[in-house]
Amino acid sequence: MTHRHGGCLCGAIRYEIKSEPxxxxxxxxxxxxxxxGGMYSTNLGVPEADYVQTGETKVFHDKGDSGRAVDRYFCANCGSPILSRAEALPGMVLIKAGTLDSLAGIVPKMELYTDRAAEWVAAVPGSQRFALGLG
Ligand SMILES: [Zn+2]
Structure with a gap:
């Protein structure tokens, strides 16, 4: 298994993922x-211990529907969203897949909040679809 790498648009933030999502x-x-600014985000759930980052992100303290904390980390220089930490998923980081250097082998298995999907966005073949989120 090869480690995956990624980073923000300007390169100030770089990261390595040491396990498969x-x-x-x-x-x-x-x-x-x-x-x-897009129609959806694609997130990789990775154990915190398998995520290594260089460069410092800023954080926006957001909340999910349930009122539980969702901290959204982004590059303060170029604005790329990098990852979230959700109170509902302790011990995990949720990495924005669009920041990976290579998207090879990344296929979503699950879609959340499909009731809010843009009407022109087609379902991902074979994915489990949920009208709402996980918490
Ligand atoms: Zn940046």
């Missing part, structure tokens, strides 16, 4: 839409 999920929630 435990989950690959598309999130159509409005907060992901607003943070990314």
């Amino acid at each position: 435990a989950l690959v999920a598309v999130c159509h929630c409005q907060n992901c839409q607003k943070q990314s």
